[in-house]
Amino acid sequence: MSLIIVGSLALDTIEAPTGSVAEVPGGSSSYCSIAASYFTHPNIVGVVGNDFPDSVVTLFKDHQINLEGMTVEEGKTFRWGGRYADNFDDRTTLFTELNVFETFNPILPAVYKNAAYVLLANIHPVLQHHVLDQLEVESFVVLDTMNLWIDTALDDLLTLIKRVNMLVINDEEARMLTQERNYKKAASKLHAMGPEWVVIKKGQHGALLFHDDQIFSVPGLVLDEVKDPTGAGDTFVGALIGYLDQSKDHSFDNMKLAVVFGSVLASFCVQDFSVDGITYLEESDLEARYDEFVIISQF
């Protein structure tokens, strides 16, 4: 087993200045696994209700995502609704209906327990701990989290951070966790918490990769329009670990490429609603977008 992804599977309703959509594929795992699918065959662990649309299952299968770890339970799928303010400055949660996700307990199928790569996509840290407890090999573990868990489950999160190889968070979360606004000092404190790799995402300003004394800055691509930023962070980390699983090379130079491909997929993600920007992409699409990153940043 190469890569497993554990996170949420949801149906989202999104209101944005650029339009609105209802009951569309969402949740961290959807974005992560589709993004990773361009580099490897991801295996997901998650739960949906028996109302989960066949069309989304087909979409996952089309992207060669292994659904052996996805259980279908009696009841409704997790639903989330959010509204973006003008200019996407702010996002308000309109509703959160956990439904079958409320009692989600990630159980790894036996063949998942020797995964070389594990992506703990954004869910409660206690569930993320539980995933790690089931692993039978020394996996390379990437952790994504969010401000909610820093606020409400800090102790669980801190013990979890100790157990992972790479922490991926945004700049606001880095500040919350470290009380540092200086990126270098924040990364240094995050390293001290455990992970030897730290990625700080800066939204449209790109992302920073830290390892030992090395730093890499990937720019944000300058896009004509952002339609829906939902899932951009999940997409970034999904593509990143997908690229790692494909290359199995933990050199700093290769990690840079993983971060660039994370940014490539995230740039597609924000150009359309839900996962629409990252589905059914051709290799030539990815190559062309990668070239745009080269052109904008290489001198």
Place this chain on the structure above:
Amino acid sequence: MSLIIVGSLALDTIEAPTGSVAEVPGGSSSYCSIAASYFTHPNIVGVVGNDFPDSVVTLFKDHQINLEGMTVEEGKTFRWGGRYADNFDDRTTLFTELNVFETFNPILPAVYKNAAYVLLANIHPVLQHHVLDQLEVESFVVLDTMNLWIDTALDDLLTLIKRVNMLVINDEEARMLTQERNYKKAASKLHAMGPEWVVIKKGQHGALLFHDDQIFSVPGLVLDEVKDPTGAGDTFVGALIGYLDQSKDHSFDNMKLAVVFGSVLASFCVQDFSVDGITYLEESDLEARYDEFVIISQF
């Protein structure tokens, strides 16, 4: 005559979380010309009072800055005081004493009128117009401005922007001028106002260079500490035009390097108070810092 720089010469008093300094060299021209001096011999136009310290004149001369266009008038030098909030989130102006600068009327010495490069550093747009009126050749003109002039002298600024080759502003100013938060749309509107080159500075997130359909993103360097951000923008544009004057190459590839060297000098600037971070640097200092930009951004 190669490069002329027209801007303010001041004595600054700065209060920051990192310390305080009083009556230190400041004003847009001081930063611009010292930064440019690493690439060419800049010629400044400006005014100071007869209290202007000899030590600063010596500093300028040590950096081979031509002071023929600097007039010394009876009275006091322009003084500015500012205080930075914790984390440098905000800057408050404590006082502005224009003194001899109040009646500043930039008169170009005859030999300045055929300058190949002109930097209109941050002063009132009417004065900047007046400089352009005196030129006798088709100079390459770079314009720096600030939010104050967008608020108080917009008409003069807009007719000025039509007359320049490159506009350098920060992201907030770009938004004020164009009502666009999207960098690509903002740059497109700024191009439509006149300048074929547009640079949008993003503070610690670096800067974006726009020309035709080409975009280049230079990262911000991830520094251990910022001591005083005063003059970083002036330093950036000073080094940029200094590099252009040295290379006389307006290809996009060379403009990228000009922007990188602008960032190199700006990164030194913020590491110390006033101009202290950018004085008496060795070529090897610049090369080492340039290498840091290569390492952080090239993949």
